[in-house]
Amino acid sequence: MSVVNQNSRNITDLSPKQDDMFTNVINGLTSNPKTIAPKYLYDELGSKLFEKITDLDEYYQTRTEFDILNQSHVSITKLMGKDVDLIELGSGSSTKTHVLLDEANLNSYMPIDISTTILTSTVDQLEKDYPMLKIHGILADYTQAFSLPELGGNKKVVFFPGSTIGNFEPFEEAMFLKQLSNTLDKGDGLLIGLDLRKDKHIIEKAYNDKQGITAAFNKNLLTRINRELHADFQLENFYHHAYYNVEKSRLEMHLVSNVKQTVHLQDHKIDFAENENIHTENSYKYSINSFQKLCMKCGFKPVEVFEDKNKWFSVHYLEVM
Structure with a gap:
């Protein structure tokens, strides 16, 4: 573990040192x-492209969750309590978090992100915007176990917006929630955004935007592999494909080979048939009842749920039992 202090920046480096991207x-x-x-979608450019995605007209998740937070911030901050250490997982630029930073009674804010560039920029800006608040960035892969620094608040509240938990497979989701409840203390909180099941056309439109930014985000994965692992993917030989799998209640994102081809990755040869897929991401959609049952099995007690008028999205406040 290392702590970086530059230009008043306070960042603890808990990033995994042995993540063998090549082997994976x-x-x-x-x-x-x-x-x-x-997780390999999020290099520096991938993180920036995802920030653009969240502003798209088709991508209802971000603005709907933001509206819920704006409309319910009084109730949410009351549930959080006073003198709180707020911890955000996958913070990015912390845009949605400003509602809580402005309204909640906080001792500190700990943004956690896997991107050094995004995290350092965010911490620098937040220190200017909130000079009286302790800002302590954590560079980490939040899907892996790590310990949180003690910053002296009355309790910890983890903020996990964006329905990012939907990227996990069901068994990974349960492991993650159990790991998180074990990291926290009894009475600590979890404020989590959750995308709900709805008409498939609304969901598919959100992942197939007209500007092609989601496609660029997906294909940037191949650019990253070419750059970092010395592969020779030809991007024009792949296209972005995202569709809603009704049976599994998940949006699936793929890169599809539009020709029969062979890709070289160092000394390995990877053959692709025409129309063969690389499965790059899932985004599971939920019912409130099923998610609450899962949380109770993983050490969290449901306290309150906030929804938008269309019931497209929900924000849950839970406490460690």
């Missing part, structure tokens, strides 16, 4: 069907 990518591309873990 090779294992995924030689499996059947081919897959690549979604």
Whole structure:
């Protein structure tokens, strides 16, 4: 663990040192069907493209969740309590968090992100915007176990917006929630955004925007593999494909080979048939009841749920039992 202090910046580096991207990518591309873990979508450019996605007209999730937070912030901050250490998982630019930073009674704010560039920029800006608040950035992969620094608040509240938990497979989701409840103390809170089941056309439109930013975000994964792992993916030989799998209640994102081809990744050869997919991400959609039952099995007690008028999205406040 290292702590960086530059230009008043306070960041603790808990990033994994042994994440073997090469082995993970090779294992995924030689499996059947081919897959690549979604965390590799988020290099510096991928993180910036995702920020653009959240502003798209088609991408209802971000603005709907933001509206819920704006309309319910009085109730939410009351549930959070006083002198709180607020911890955000996958903070990005912390845009939605400003509602809580402005209204909640906080001791500190700990943004956690896997991107050094995004995190350092966010911490620098927040220190200017909130000079009286302790800002302590954490560079980490929040899907892996790590310990949180003690910053002296009365309790911790974890903020996990964007329905990002939907990227996990069901067994991973349960492991993550159990790991999180074990990291926190009894009475600590979890404020989590959750995308709800709805008409498939609304969901599919959100992941197939007219500007092609989501497609660029998905294909940037291949650019990253070319750059960092010395592969020779030809981006024009792949296209973005996202659709809602009704049976599994999840949006699936793929990169599809539009020709029969062979890709070289160092000394490995990866053969693709025409129309063969690389599965790059899932985004599961939920019912409130099923999610609350899962949380109770993982150490969290449901306290209150906030929804938009269309019941497209929900924000849950839970406490560690």
